[in-house]
Amino acid sequence: MNAGDRRGLWLALAFISPWIVGFGVFTLYPVVTSLYYSFCDYDVLSRPIWVGALNYRDMVSDHVFWQSLGNTLVFTVISLPLGLGMALALALLLNQPVRGRGVFRAIYYLPSLVPAVASATLWLWILNGRHGLLNLALMKIGIAHPPQWLVDPQWTKPALALMATWGCGNTVVILLASLQGVPRALLEAAMIDGASPWRRLWHVTLPAISPVIYFNLIIGIIGSLQTFVSAFVMLNGGGPDRSALFYAVYLYQNAFEYRQMGYACAMAWVLFLLTLALTWLAARTSRGFVHYQAD
C-alpha cells in the first residue's frame, strides 16, 4: 500500500468508526460470548459453570422446547401466506385506477403503524370471548358459539395470525410501489398479444414483482420466527396448554424467569442456525420463480 492508499484507509476507518465499535461491542463480542454461554450453566448472579453440551442435550429431550418451536412454525405457516396474500390482493386492487388511492393506502397502512404493545392490548379486548368485537360480529352473522379465541388451545394461533394480518399494511405499500414500477412496455406488449387480465397478472405482473415478494417472504419468515411482543403481552405464560408459547417467549422465560441463561443462549443459537437454513432454502427455491430484470 502506498502512502495515498494508507491515508485513504485511515480516512475511511475514521468515518466507519461508529460501525466498527458497534460491530465489535454489539455484534462480535456478544455472538462469540453467547456461544460460550450456551455450553455453560449460567444463572445471572454468579459465574458461568462449564457443562459441555448439556444444554443442547437437554433441549432435545425438553418437549416444551419442541412445542415452542412447533408453535412458532405453525404460526409462521398460517400467518405468512395470509398476510402476504392479503397484502398482494390489496396492492393489486389499489394498483387499478382508483379514486382516493392515497386515502385507502393510508387507512390500510395505519394498523401497521400502531405500537405493538397497544395493538396487542387492543386485540386482547377484540378477542374477548363474550364482549369482544370479533365474537360480537360472528354472533351477529349467525354463529351461535364462536371460538373462545384466547382460552381455547386450538384457536390461539389463528387468533394471533389474524392480528398479524391486520398489520400487513406496510407490505401493501411496498408491493404497491413495486407494482407501479412494472414497465408499461411489458404490459402493453401482453395486451397487444391478446392476453386476458388474468394472464397478464400471472405471466407479466407477478414475475415482474417477484423479487420484492421474495424479499418480503424472507423478511417475513425471519421476523415471524422471532415473534415476541404479541404472544408475550396477550398470552403471557404461553396461553392455554402452552398453545401460543412461541420460541422467542420461551427463550425469554428461560433467560429471565428461570434464570437459565446458558440454556437460553443455546436456544438462541439454534434459532440463528434455523434462520440461516431457512434463508438458504428460500434462496435456492427462489431460482424457480424469482425473475430479476436485466438492468
Next chain:
Amino acid sequence: MLSSPLRFLRLRIWLLALAVAAVPRVSGASAASGRVVVDYWEKWTGFEAAAMQSVIDDFNRAQDRIEVRMLSVSPIDVKLLLAASSGHPPDLAGLWSFSLPDFAEKGALTPLDEALAGEKLGADHYVPVFWELCRHRGFTWGLPTTPGCVALFYNKKLFREAGLDPERPPRTFAELEAMSRRLTRVELPRAGHRVRIGFDELTPAERSEGRFTIVQVGHLPQDAGMFVSAWGLWFGARYYDGDRRILADDAGNLAAYRWMHDIVETYGLDHLRDFASSYGQSQTSQSPFLAGTEAMIVQGPWLKNFMEKYAPDLEWGVAACPAAPGVGGGHPVTLVESDVVVIPRGAAHPREAFEFIRYLQRQDVAEKLATGQRKFTALRDVSAGFVAGHPNPAIGFFVQLARSPAARAVPRLSIWREYDMEMSIAAERVRGLLRSPESALAEVQQRVQWRYDRVMRRWDIVRDERLAEWREHERW
C-alpha cells in the same frame, strides 16, 4: 491543526459524553436533609401500598437518621433478581415467602440471623407456621409483613334462594359437593319459554341434548386463593419428599385433579367454558363470585376489599374449606403464605434497612399495617382491640385459622414457581379434558424433576461457597 476526520471524531466523542452526562441517573444517595435513604421496593399498589406508606411515614417522622422510600415495582421477583445481579439492589424488598428458597440459594439475599440474635426477635415472637416460612437451610431470610391464609367464602343470598341454610356452610367435603350441585342453576328453553332451574332438575334427555346455559355455579375450583396447585393440600398431597424427589403425581394431587376432572365431566366442558368466558381473574369485578353468579369461592381475607369495591351488597359468610376425609386430623386445613421483607445482598445500607424491619415487628405497627391492608399479623400476640376494630368482620376467624395445626404452606423449593406453573398447565389440560389427570401429572412429575435435578446439580457445585458466604456475615 487536526485533519478533518479527526476533528470530527473529537466532535462526536464530545457529543457522546454530553449525552451520557445529560441523562440523569436514579441514585440512592443521601437526601438533602442528611438522612440515610433506604430504598424499599414493594409489589403493592393501591390501598395496600397506601397502608405501608402510612407506616413508613410514621417511621420517618419518629426519628431523623433514616428515610425510607418505597417504590412500587412489578413483577417484583424478576426485577429484584435482576437488580441484585446488577450489583445495585434496593436496601429492602418485599417478596413472597415462596420466593425465599430460590433467592437465598442464588445468593441474592442477606441472612438476618446475626442481626436478629442481637434483638429479642425469634421463633417465639411469631405464629410458628409463619416463622418457618422465613427460614431455609438453617438461616433466616426475611421477616413477615402481612401473612395470609385461605378459607371458603360463600354467598348467603344464593344459599337462601337454593333452599339452604345461609348460616350453615359445608363442613365436610361431601357436603361441599352436594351443596355446590344444588347451587348450580341453568337456563334453558322449555315449552316455548326460557326457564331457570337447578342443574339437578334437568331431565336426562335435556342434559344429554345440552341446550342449557349455566347461569350460576355452586363452586368451581379456581386457584385456591393463591395457587391452583394448592388444592392438593385439601387432599393430603405432599408435593416433595423432603430429600430430592418431587411428588407431583402422589395420591393427594391425583385425587385433587380427578375431582377437577369430574366437575368438568359433570357439567360439560362447553357449558363451563361459556360460563367462564367473560370472567377474568378471581380478584376482579368480573369474578363470578363478586358478580353473584358463583356461590362459593376459596380466597383469603383480602377478598373483603374487592367485595367492598365491586360488590358492596353481597351478603357473605366464611368458613374453613372442608378437606377430603382423613386429611387434617380433625383440624381445619388451610394454605398459608406471607409477604416478607428482605435485605438483598449488596444493599448499600443494610443496617438502616434492618432498623426499619425491626420497626415493622412492633405489635402496634404490625397491627396498623395489617388493619390498613385488611389482613392479620404474623405475631403470636394479638392485642385486644385488633379484631374488634378491624374493618373485616371475619378477621378473628382468619387469625384462628392460621393457628390451626393443619395449616400448611407450599413446599419450600427453589423451583416452586416453575413447579406451580407446570401444575397450573396440567390443571388447564385436565379441566379442558385434553389429558387424563394421571397423564397430566405424570408429565409434571417428569418435567419438574428434570428441572429440579438441574438446579440441584448447580447447587451441589456452589453449596460450599454459598454456605461460607452466609456464615461470615459481619455486616451487623
Next chain:
Amino acid sequence: MRTLARISLHVVLLAGAAVFLLPLLWMLSTALKPAEQTTSVPPRWLPLRYFAGEGAGRREVVPGAWVTAPSVWAVPDGATAPVALPEGDVRDGVWTPAGGRRVSVRVEYHAAATPESPWREIADARTGRRELVSADSITSRFSPRWENFAGAIDAMQHFWRYLGNTVLLCVLNVAGTVLSSALAAYGFARLEWRGRDRVFAVLLATMMVPFPVVMVPLYALFRELGWVGTLRPLWVGAFCAGAFNVFLLRQFFRTIPKELSEAARIDGCGEFRIFWQIILPLCRPALIVVALFTFLGTWNDFLGPLIYLTDQRDFTLALALQSMQAKSGLTDWHHLMAASTLVILPTIALFFAAQRHFVEGIAVTGGKS
C-alpha cells in the same frame, strides 16, 4: 375500465378499509364509555348516559338486569337489598322458591313486565339506590366520557414521566442513528479503500443475526457496567451505526454523482466538509426516512425496556402500557383502551404529518434490495 367493475372495485376497497379501521374505532368507542357499558348486553357503539323519571324526579341511573315476566320487587328476610322475584312464587309476603324453603319477604311493589314490555333494574348513579322500572321510562343520550383519559393517566400513575422518558429516548436514538449511520454509509459509499466491499459484506451478514443471540451477553455486559436499571442501554447503541440504516443510506449516497465530490476535492475541501456540506444536504429525504423509522422503532420498543429497566419511574410508554394491562386483571377496559389510544396517537399524528416520507421510505426499503 368498465363501470360495473369500477364500482365493485371501490365497494370492495371500501369494505376492506372499514374492516381495517373497525378495531381502531372500537378502541375509541370503548375508551369513551363508562366501565359498565363496555360489557353491556346488547353491545353498542356509542357511549350513553341513562336517565329515569321526569321533571324534578329525573335522575341519572345505571341500568342492570332485565325482567321479562310479571314480578315483585321485594326484600327477603335477612337481606339488605331488594330483588326481583317471579310474581307466581310470592304469596302473602312469603316467597317459595322452586324446590326451596319458604322465606318471608317485604313486597315493595309489583312489576307487570312482559317480554314485549320489559322492566329493568336500575341503580341511581349518585346514591346507588336500586329500583325496578319499566324499560320504556329509561331515556338516554349520547355522552362520551372524556374523563376516561384522565382516569387512564391516573391509573398509569406516572404517565407524564413515561412520556418524557420515551421522547428523550426517541430524540437520543434519532440523533445518534442519523449521525452515525450517515458517517458509516459515507465511508462505504463515497470513499475508495482496500477491503471496502469485503467489510461491507460482513456488515450485511450481521443483519442476519437475530436479537436473541446477542441478548444475554449484552445484558451481562451492561450488568458489568452497572447500566442495568438505567436508560443507557436503550440509546447508547444508536450511536454505533446499525447495519440496516447504513445499508439504506449507502444506497442513497451512491446515487449522487461522483463528479460532485471530485470537484470539491479538487477545490481543496477536506473529506469531512464534503460529507457535511455537500452530500448530506442532498440526502435529506433519506435522512428523514431514517429519522422517522428510528423514532417509530424507539416509540414502539418493548423488549429493550422490558429487560433493562427496573425502576417503574424510568419506564417508557410501551412498557408502562403493558404493565398496566398486566396489573389490571383485564377489567378496566375503558381505561386500557384510553391508555392505548394515548400511546397510539403520536404515531398516527406523525404519520399524517410526514406521510409522503413514510410511503417513500417504506417503498424504498422494501422494494430495492
